Amino acid sequence: MSRYVLPLSVLGTAVGGAVLLKDFVSGGACPSKATIPGKTVIVTGANTGIGKQTALELAKRGGNIILACRDMEKYEAAAKEIRGETLNHRVNARHLDLASLKSIREFAVKVTEEEEHVHILINNAAVMRCPHWTTEDGFEMQLGVNYLGHFLLTNLLLDKLKASAPSRIINVSSLAHVAGHIDFEDLNWEKRKYDTKAAYCQSKLAIVLSTKELSRRLQGTGVTVNALHPGVARTELGRHTGMHSSAFSSFTLVS
Numbered sequence: 001m002s003r004y005v006l007p008l009s010v011l012g013t014a015v016g017g018a019v020l021l022k023d024f025v026s027g028g029a030c031p032s033k034a035t036i037p038g039k040t041v042i043v044t045g046a047n048t049g050i051g052k053q054t055a056l057e058l059a060k061r062g063g064n065i066i067l068a069c070r071d072m073e074k075y076e077a078a079a080k081e082i083r084g085e086t087l088n089h090r091v092n093a094r095h096l097d098l099a100s101l102k103s104i105r106e107f108a109v110k111v112t113e114e115e116e117h118v119h120i121l122i123n124n125a126a127v128m129r130c131p132h133w134t135t136e137d138g139f140e141m142q143l144g145v146n147y148l149g150h151f152l153l154t155n156l157l158l159d160k161l162k163a164s165a166p167s168r169i170i171n172v173s174s175l176a177h178v179a180g181h182i183d184f185e186d187l188n189w190e191k192r193k194y195d196t197k198a199a200y201c202q203s204k205l206a207i208v209l210s211t212k213e214l215s216r217r218l219q220g221t222g223v224t225v226n227a228l229h230p231g232v233a234r235t236e237l238g239r240h241t242g243m244h245s246s247a248f249s250s251f252t253l254v255s
């Protein structure tokens, strides 16, 4: 019997540790029962992952939801699925490619002309640890999409958000920002060897810093802005790394 004690206690500790880890990384559940009837919400990158789940939850709560996404097939499918699940027919998709300043401008013009209000802007879309790609306008892809694209979008919609106050902007960052460093001399990684992880961290730190400054500038306008780390969830974010498809991730991360 005693020869089983050690292996069993090691197994017990490993299973217990994994359960605690899963609990820790998945974060807390939102206890709010608030509803948002009549509120117009834009969620970027809402065809999958955290953005889609956010859009679904806000649709359940009665919002007028705009999925702002780059792939028409994916966003039409996501909008249809959310409408079907929530029976909220005010869920629609619009084209937005954050790697194109032209696309961002076109999206903002349409929203400004066609929507009476924008109460909530959720800047969620991101690309993580992709190869050294550049956006249509020549910016390093992770900084370009995660930070610069959302920066332009926010500024183009700011008058609408102010006119719709009380309103809010939510910038989805990441705990990765703590490892971030912004190299103002070489934002686009043209002078250094490209480090895909550091580029992601730089983009997430840029989001946190600009959120703080925007928050200061928006005081007294009725528009609030916050940045957040969403916890760790099994999504398509690791598509360039293979990380999220490992057996360890499949067990540890929540869907």
Ligand SMILES: NC(=O)c1ccc[n+]([C@@H]2O[C@H](COP(=O)([O-])OP(=O)(O)OC[C@H]3O[C@@H](n4cnc5c(N)ncnc54)[C@H](OP(=O)(O)O)[C@@H]3O)[C@@H](O)[C@H]2O)c1
Residues within 6 Å of the ligand: 044, 045, 046, 047, 048, 049, 050, 051, 068, 069, 070, 071, 074, 096, 097, 098, 099, 100, 123, 124, 125, 126, 127, 128, 145, 172, 173, 174, 175, 229, 230, 231, 232, 233, 234, 235, 236, 237, 238
């Ligand atoms: N999952 C996590 O554990 C975790 C942890 C910390 C922070 N976050 C943050 O949470 C947010 C959501 O991530 P996720 O995990 O849900 O990732 P995801 O499943 O990969 O979703 C990312 C979304 O961003 C969109 N996107 C990428 N490039 C775009 C572009 N150029 N224009 C418009 N949309 C674009 C994607 O669209 P396509 O499908 O068309 O590519 C997709 O809808 C991100 O800001 C991420 O950094 C996630």
